[in-house]
Amino acid sequence: MTDAKKKTTDKVTGMVASSSDNRFPPDVVRQALDKALDNLGPRLKPVLWDLLEKECRTTSFRERAPTLLQLEVALKNVFGDTSYIILDWFLEELEKCRKDES
Amino acid sequence: MSTNLITFLRKLLIAENNKNDITFYQSLFSSRNFRVLIATDSKESLRKYRAEMENAVAATISKKQIREKKEKKGLKSKDHFFVFSSPVVMPFDAVMLNHRVSDTDGIHVAKEILSINPHQRIVFVSESTKYTTELQNEFKEKVDVIQKPFYPEALIELLESAELYRALKDLGVNVQKIREANLYHFQLFDLLAACREILRENDGREKKDNG
Numbered sequence: 001m002t003d004a005k006k007k008t009t010d011k012v013t014g015m016v017a018s019s020s021d022n023r024f025p026p027d028v029v030r031q032a033l034d035k036a037l038d039n040l041g042p043r044l045k046p047v048l049w050d051l052l053e054k055e056c057r058t059t060s061f062r063e064r065a066p067t068l069l070q071l072e073v074a075l076k077n078v079f080g081d082t083s084y085i086i087l088d089w090f091l092e093e094l095e096k097c098r099k100d101e102s
Numbered sequence: 103m104s105t106n107l108i109t110f111l112r113k114l115l116i117a118e119n120n121k122n123d124i125t126f127y128q129s130l131f132s133s134r135n136f137r138v139l140i141a142t143d144s145k146e147s148l149r150k151y152r153a154e155m156e157n158a159v160a161a162t163i164s165k166k167q168i169r170e171k172k173e174k175k176g177l178k179s180k181d182h183f184f185v186f187s188s189p190v191v192m193p194f195d196a197v198m199l200n201h202r203v204s205d206t207d208g209i210h211v212a213k214e215i216l217s218i219n220p221h222q223r224i225v226f227v228s229e230s231t232k233y234t235t236e237l238q239n240e241f242k243e244k245v246d247v248i249q250k251p252f253y254p255e256a257l258i259e260l261l262e263s264a265e266l267y268r269a270l271k272d273l274g275v276n277v278q279k280i281r282e283a284n285l286y287h288f289q290l291f292d293l294l295a296a297c298r299e300i301l302r303e304n305d306g307r308e309k310k311d312n313g
Contacts, residue, residue, distance in 0.1 A: 041274025044297055047304045078300065082293040085283050 024094060026065030032093035033061070033071070039089055051078055110284045112195040112261065113137045115154070117147040117211060118227075119200070127198075130254050136261070139194075144206040147199075148214055154193035155218060162191050192286050196223040196261055201233055209240060216244065223287040225260065266290040273297050 024032075033052075037045045049061070055074030056066040066074065071090065075083035112135060118124050119142045131138050139154075141147035197215055199208035212224050224245040228234040237247050248260055259265070266287070271277045275297065285293070
C-alpha cells in the first residue's frame with residue numbers, strides 16, 4: 001500500500017465523534033454539503049440533493065440541516081460503499097467553513 | 103498528463119514466463135509510476151499474492167488503532183466512532199495474467215486469487231480470440247481482457263481505469279477530485295454505477311411525472 005493510500009484509509013476511518021455531535025450551524029452544514037456536491041457536477045447535484053433530503057426525512061435542508069449521522073446513513077443508502085468519498089469532501093468543506101468562521 | 107494532477111504509485115503483480123514479455127513490461131512500467139512484481143509460474147504468483155495480502159492486512163487499521171484514535175479524541179469506549187467504510191485490503195492495483203503461466207492455465211490462478219480477494223482486479227493478456235471468448239464466458243465482467251497484439255498505451259489506459267474516468271467526466275463529475283481520492287478500480291466502477299443509477303431513476307421519475 002502506498003503512503004497516499006494509507007493516508008486515504010486513515011481519512012476514511014473515524015473522523016466524526018458522535019451522532020449528537022452536530023457542532024455546526026445549519027447554514028454551515030448546508031454550505032459544506034452544497035460545495036461537496038458541486039464535485040458531482042450539475043446533472044447529479046440537484047438530483048442527489050433531493051434524494052438526500054428524502055433519505056434524511058426532512059422536507060428541506062433549508063428548514064433543518066442533517067446531522068452527520070443522518071448524512072452518513074443517507075449517503076450510504078444512495079452510494080453504498082463509495083459513500084465515504086462524498087462524506088470526505090463534505091467534511092473537508094465543513095472544516096474549511098469552520099476555519100473561516102473562527 | 104497535466105502537472106497539477108496527483109499521481110500515485112500503482113502496484114502490479116505480473117505472472118509471465120516469456121523473457122521478452124517480461125523485459126517489455128519492465129521497460130513499459132518503469133517510467134509510469136508502476137511498481138512491478140514478476141512471477142514466472144502459478145505457484146510463485148500465488149505465493150507472492152498471499153505474502154503481499156498478509157502485508158496489506160497487517161497495514162490495515164486494527165481495533166487497537168481505533169481504540170487509540172478514540173482515546174486521542176477524548177472519547178469514551180461506548181461513544182460512537184464512525185468508520186465510514188471498511189478499510190480496503192488490496193495488495194495490488196492489478197494482477198496481470200498471461201494465457202499460460204508456465205505450469206498451468208491463467209484461469210486457475212485467477213480463480214485462486216479471486217477466492218482470496220474478490221475485489222482484486224485481474225487483467226488477462228490473451229493471445230487468441232478463442233481464449234478471450236473463453237475468459238469472457240468464464241468470468242463475465244469480473245476480469246479485464248486485453249488481446250495481443252496491443253499498443254502499450256492501450257494497456258496503460260486499461261490499468262489506469264481511463265475508461266471509467268472518461269465515463270464519470272461525461273456525467274459531469276469533477277474527475278480531478280476523484281483522482282485525488284485514489285480509488286481502486288472496483289471502487290470507481292461502483293461509483294460510476296451508483297451515479298448512473300441515480301440519474302436513471304430520476305429520468306424514470308421525470309418521465310412518469312410528465313406522462
